Amino acid sequence: MNNTLLKKQRIRYFLMNMLAFAIIFLTLGIVMIRLVTTNIYKETDQSLINMSEKDDLIQQEIDRLSGKDNNLTQTPPPDPTGENLFNSQIILWSKDGTILNNDENNGRLAQLTQLKLDKSNLNTVNSLEVSSESGSGSFSFHSITKKYTNSDNNQIAYVEFLVNTNQVTQTVKTFQTGLIIAMFISWIISLFISYYLSALMMRPIMKAWRKQQDFVENASHELRTPLTIIQNKLQSVFQHPDQTILNEAESIALALNETRRLSILTNDLLTLARGETNTYSLDLIEVNSQEFLNQLVTPFREIAEKEQKTLILTNTLSQLVMIDKEKIHQLFVILLDNALKYTTSGDTISVTSKRSGNDWLLEIANTGPSIDKSAQQKLFDRFYREDTSRSKQTGGYGLGLAIAQQIVHLHHGKIKTLDLQPQGIIFQIKIPLTK
Known part of the structure; x- marks a missing residue:
């Protein structure tokens, strides 16, 4: 994967x-x-609706207009600063x-020069934005306009209820x-987070790409040697056509x-490839561990x-285990064959089987050479061989332990x-006993 492609992919992740x-x-x-706007005006609108349903308030304003009650006309004078008082x-x-009742309110409504009668939305709460007469500001209102149907006063056609919402607005x-x-x-901060996440998202891609590259290189190297030998030997046979098969x-x-x-x-490569693409399906059956391990x-x-x-062999597990018999058999073949290859005369190989909590605990140990901690972490990598020369002598490709790990993982x-x-x-294996 070249740097240009990597950079483009990272930019794509960043933009996403x-x-x-x-x-x-x-x-x-x-x-x-939306939630704040809806809820903050809810109480104001409800009080406006309640006020519009009280006929006595309308009657009081009509009485004020007609001068029937002198007490009602004594309203506070307007603020000389021109600010809204109501x-x-x-x-x-x-x-x-x-407006019929402007004078009865000592000219307070005169501040609202742009207030007009709106007949299109009767009996519904509406929002109004009205400029003041001085032009120093504007007033926000919620209002309800109702048609006045009482025939006692022919001058009044509509009644409008206003509630000032300047503070709320x-x-x-x-x-x-x-x-x-x-x-x-927060969005600016998220840009830095996005840049970091784009780099984070590229890590598994790079890891998979490097793993694939290593796999192709190692597989090519392992295939090249036997193919070269076969080619040379067949060419040698054709160079001597008069030789017999015995010769x-x-x-x-x-x-x-x-x-x-x-x-x-x-076959080993195919096994690994199938395991990594989840095309393997386990054939789980109940197996008697005593008979299985003895055989x-x-x-x-x-x-x-x-x-x-x-x-x-030491086996203290007496219960049945749910496993894929063929796969576990292959697992033991790999580990025991590995133990036999890397031990010498007089060494001991021990197989231990027992229950550990809810797991089937298996340990295959051998008294052969110890392995460095750094090398132990790579043992299950494909094509890894701690001692290349010794592995070639024993015919190993470094795929056995990778297959063993895959079999164990398939059994969770x-x-x-x-x-x-x-x-x-010691190779320690834990396989859940639960189905």
């Missing part, structure tokens, strides 16, 4: 994260402003849109401004041997005896290595 954060903040801001007000409108604007500033700052038996046998090695290698260990015990080694288990004192190594 940035856009995602922008959408989240924008949606959150709209929802919060929070709620009843306006009596004529048919032509003239200013509070909403302050909240909106503060929210926008906070969202903008070329060594070359043919060597070519066949390398062909078998290629077959094993390709499995017997041929390896015979091989160990011929090589003057000791193989010990864990495998790790431990040091055996004073010398040796």
Whole structure:
């Protein structure tokens, strides 16, 4: 993966994260402003509706207009500074849109030069923004206009109820401004987070790419050697057409041997590839661990005896285990074959099987050479061999332990290595006993 492609991919992730954060903040801001605006005017609108339903308030304003009650006409004088003095007000409108009760309110409504009669939205709460007469500011109102149907006063055609919302509106604007500033700052911070996340998202891609590159290089290297040997031997046979099969038996046998090695290698690679693409399905059955391990260990015990080694099986697990019998058999073959390869005459190989909590605990230990901690962490990597020269002598490709780890993971288990004192190594496996 070249640097240009890597840079483009990282920029793409950065833009995706940035856009995602922008959408989240924008949606959150709209929802919060909507909720605040709806709830903050709720009490004001309800009080306005209640006021519009009280006929006695309308009658009081009509009495004030007609001068029937002198006490009602004694309203406070207007503020000389021109500021708004009222929070709620009843306006009596004529048919032509003239305010009838302006004088009775000592000219307080005269401040609202742009207030007009709106007949289009009767009996509903509406928002109004009206400029003052002096032009020094504007007033915010919520209002309800109702048609006046009482025939006692022919001058009055409509009644409008006003509630001043200047303070509430200013509070909403302050909240909106503060929210926008906070969202903008948060979005700027999110840009840095997006840049970091884009780098974080590239890590598994780079890791997978490096893993793939290593796999291709190692596989190519392992395939090249046997293919070269086979090619050379076949060319040698064709260079001597007069030779009999018996005379070329060594070359043919060597070519066949390398062909078998290629077959094993390709099968191992196919096994790993299937495991990584989740195309493997386990055939789980209940197995008696005593019988299963005894049958499995017997041929390896015979091989160990011929090589003057000791193989010990200790099994204290008496219950049935739910496993894929073929896969676990392959797991033991890999580990026991590995133990036999890297031990010498007089060494001991021990297989321990027991219950540990809800797990089937298996330990395959050998008293062969110990392995460094740094090397233990790489043992399950594909094509890794601690001692390359020794592995070539034993015919290993470094795929066995990777397959073993894959089998354990397919059973939702864990495998790790431990040091055996004073010398040796232990492969410890835990497989859940629950179905």
